[in-house]
Amino acid sequence: MSCLQTIADYGLRSIGIGERLLPRSDFTLCQQVTLIGSGMIWNVYFGVVALCAGFFLATLLALGRTARPAILRKPAEWFVFLFRGSPLFIQFFFAYFAFLALKGRYAFFDPFTSAWAGALLVLFCNTAAYSGEIFYGALRSIPRGDLEAAEAYGLTGWKKFRRITFPTMLRLAWPAYINEAIFLFHATTLVFLSGFPAWQQRGDALYYAKYFADKTFNPFVPYPILAGFFILLTLCVIGIMGAMNRRLNRHLPQERRQALRLRPNFLR
Amino acid sequence: MFACTDPASLTGLHWLACYLTTGKHVAFYASFGTVLALLAITAPLALAFGFGGAIAARSRIAPLAWFGRFYIAIVRGVPDIAFFLFFVIALDQGIEWLRHKVKCPDWDMPVRQGSDFVVCAQAKLPLGTDPQWMHEIYGFALAVLTFAIVFGAFSANVLYGAMRAVPRAQMETAEAYGMTRRQAFRRILVPQMWVYALPGLSNLWMVLIKATPLLFLLGVEDIVYWARELGGSKTPNFTDYPHPDWRVWYFLALLVFYLIFTKVSEAVLDRLMRRLTHGQAVSGATMP
Amino acid sequence: MKKLLLATALLALTGGTAIAQQTVRLGTEGGYPPYNFLNDAGEVDGFERELGDELCARANLTCEWVTNEWDSIIPNLVSGNYDAIMAGMSITPARDEVIDFSDPYTQPDPSAYAAPTGADVDIENAVIAAQTGTIQASEVASMPGATLVEFATPEETVAAVRNGEADAVIADKAFLVPIVEDDGDLAFVGDDVLLGGGIGVGLRESDDALQEQFNAAIQSMKDDGTLNELIAKWLPDSAQF
Incomplete structure (x- = not known):
């Protein structure tokens, strides 16, 4: 079987398109690369959707934490503490358990025992909590002068937030936010490892890497392939988010841009 | 003292007291110590690796700089889980292979026989004749080393950034005072960089705490292993204490442990930050 | 603690010349009753524990039990972290390509x-x-x-x-x-x-001497009926030899 044929058969296996049976003997390198790559679809899906959706909740959480009324501040603080303070591993366990219990009672929760919705929700909350903490740190380090200048220009309320506070917060938070994005993509490998069951052998990249390690009894081929895919993914994340960083900072003079990039903002 | 001789006849608290003091539970409690010990040893080791990595990445010697950057980029790019799944076996085989080369130069059989990895008996680590606790210590040491390599890369990244964040003027002043590059590094750069590095490092510490449930992937019987083992439902044939699926209670205990540990860490790091930034006008002072 | 390092494989290669008792590390999962599980004291227990101890006694080996995750139980065997697997592992052609098995100590179990x-x-x-x-x-x-x-x-x-x-x-x-x-x-x-063959002791392919020792011990237990007694005790519904 040629490698192209293998790609046609297994390229989309992780979402249920293509050959039903996984290879069972005579494993080729091509099969391993194709199937592990196919599993990356899930890692990218979880990472991208959780990151994009989490961004909005993170902004709200950051604002909530700076809010004066305790009714806004406390829930945000507790949410961040709960999700930042416990391992993702344990969050997955409880989420699966809770969704199973809820499923029996409300039909609404039916999809949440599947990874595509349940695990996504957990990852979404998790990244929102971490990013929220980063954004909160950035909000607190916005130079006072910037805000005073905005007020001097007559900007208040929503307008001040949209034009000054929000962009400055993003600019300050972005380097740490890139790190958080990398961590999030890495965390997606935990979904099928411990949290959620794999249906019909549709799993993420780690699931297939484990499958091959299990069948060939040789961990030294599939896991490095997996590592290679993730290095590529990480480079893409850094590339795309680095470009955004440059756009966020495009108005700054060259040397200040440099200085900002080096801010000690490695908060995750 | 309680008598736990016939658990089937016990009820209520008495049963619970016996149940919670079985040998298996004692192993579970001890595994909390394992996790804390791992953290206590890994953190300074990872910091040392990070320091080495950052210095290498800054080096003027090109190969060293490449090595440092390669280490940071590659290890950061790979999910820790994937790394753990094959790296420990690779590390173990690598160490034994080196010992094999040194201790058994006359060995004439191939080290790889099919899928088998065979080294001479003297090269085995620990020796096959060693007691079980030596094997456990060795396994633990491999886990520590693996964690330190992974988190060393992240801390190298933080320290690298922190070294570059120390204002240029400070280094220029040092040079003006006639310090050599080495002196300036030791006396000015290193003491100053900590305040820039601390937010990143404390964050890394939090991430490290939360990576410990992955210990069981490295073959260490950690708290998650025991929580799963103890929590699973037990039929009366194989235990004196049959019970349904209680995993949720055991995981709840783990959750509380991690939350408390996080809270304590946050408090300690906050104080440390306040002390470090005392009297210094740096942006880091306002970081949470 | 589970995996990690063992040794003795090579003592086995040199055959029966060693007079001192050889230490053999047995890897198991510890989560598959009645074959193997951890009892209340946290020790490996079950059919394979009893069987393994008896086999070691008959083969004049000192045996130590270690537990290891099922997923990596074979890689750790071939890497030499323990010498034998007794973990309810059915003999299958795919596994047989990578490791060796002793003679089965259970009939094929449905x-x-x-x-x-x-x-x-x-x-x-x-x-x-x-x-x-x-x-x-x-x-x-x-x-x-x-x-x-x-x-x-x-x-x-x-x-x-x-x-x-x-x-x-x-x-x-x-x-x-x-x-x-x-x-x-x-x-x-x-x-x-009916899937797979019976359950056997998993061994490294290069470990022929140990394989012979286990085979001889299993055969002697089959001959005097002690294996059937153990099967009757732990696996009451399984076929005997």
């Missing part, structure tokens, strides 16, 4: 399906839970109508049937028997299926 009592489950078209990486999971994956759901531990596969995630669970019958007996909510459904 796998069985368990489902909620009274449920009318059509196995051919059901959602079936199995442990990841087992021969049962492969079997279900190749059934055209059935839907496979994989869980990391055997414990979770049974839990999935109890909570309704799966219609039925497939596992070694000996594993399911005590669960079904204890729990009125579960019952066997469908016919038993």
Whole structure:
């Protein structure tokens, strides 16, 4: 079987398109690369959707934490503490358990025992909590002068937030936010490892890497392939988010841009 | 003292007291110590690796700089889980292979026989004749080393950034005072960089705490292993204490442990930050 | 602690010349009763514990038990972290390519399906839970109508049937028997299926001497009927030799 044929058969296996049976003997390198790559679809899906959706909740959480009324501040603080303070591993366990219990009672929760919705929700909350903490740190380090200048220009309320506070917060938070994005993509490998069951052998990249390690009894081929895919993914994340960083900072003079990039903002 | 001789006849608290003091539970409690010990040893080791990595990445010697950057980029790019799944076996085989080369130069059989990895008996680590606790210590040491390599890369990244964040003027002043590059590094750069590095490092510490449930992937019987083992439902044939699926209670205990540990860490790091930034006008002072 | 480092493989290679008792490390999973599990004291217990200790006594070996995750149980064997696997591992051609097996110490044990009592489950078209990486999971994956759901531990596969995630669970019958007996909510459904050969001791391919020692010990236990006694004690529904 040629490698192209293998790609046609297994390229989309992780979402249920293509050959039903996984290879069972005579494993080729091509099969391993194709199937592990196919599993990356899930890692990218979880990472991208959780990151994009989490961004909005993170902004709200950051604002909530700076809010004066305790009714806004406390829930945000507790949410961040709960999700930042416990391992993702344990969050997955409880989420699966809770969704199973809820499923029996409300039909609404039916999809949440599947990874595509349940695990996504957990990852979404998790990244929102971490990013929220980063954004909160950035909000607190916005130079006072910037805000005073905005007020001097007559900007208040929503307008001040949209034009000054929000962009400055993003600019300050972005380097740490890139790190958080990398961590999030890495965390997606935990979904099928411990949290959620794999249906019909549709799993993420780690699931297939484990499958091959299990069948060939040789961990030294599939896991490095997996590592290679993730290095590529990480480079893409850094590339795309680095470009955004440059756009966020495009108005700054060259040397200040440099200085900002080096801010000690490695908060995750 | 309680008598736990016939658990089937016990009820209520008495049963619970016996149940919670079985040998298996004692192993579970001890595994909390394992996790804390791992953290206590890994953190300074990872910091040392990070320091080495950052210095290498800054080096003027090109190969060293490449090595440092390669280490940071590659290890950061790979999910820790994937790394753990094959790296420990690779590390173990690598160490034994080196010992094999040194201790058994006359060995004439191939080290790889099919899928088998065979080294001479003297090269085995620990020796096959060693007691079980030596094997456990060795396994633990491999886990520590693996964690330190992974988190060393992240801390190298933080320290690298922190070294570059120390204002240029400070280094220029040092040079003006006639310090050599080495002196300036030791006396000015290193003491100053900590305040820039601390937010990143404390964050890394939090991430490290939360990576410990992955210990069981490295073959260490950690708290998650025991929580799963103890929590699973037990039929009366194989235990004196049959019970349904209680995993949720055991995981709840783990959750509380991690939350408390996080809270304590946050408090300690906050104080440390306040002390470090005392009297210094740096942006880091306002970081949470 | 589980894996990690052993030795002695090579003592075995040099054959019976060693007079001192040789230490053999036995790897097991510790989560698959009645074959192997951890008892209340946290020690390995079960059919294979008793059998293994007896085999070692007969082969004049000092044996130590170590537990290891099922997923990496073979890589750690070939890497030399322990010398033999006794973990309810069926002898299959795929495994036999990578490691060697002793003679089987159980007859081929059927796998069985368990489902909620009274449920009318059509196995051919059901959602079936199995442990990841087992021969049962492969079997279900190749059934055209059935839907496979994989869980990391055997414990979770049974839990999935109890909570309704799966219609039925497939596992070694000996594993399911005590669960079904204890729990009125579960019952066997469908016919038993015979997958794989009997269970044997897994050994490194380069470890021929140890293989011979285990084979001789197993044979002697078969001959004097002690193996059948152990099977009757731990695996009452399984065929004897």
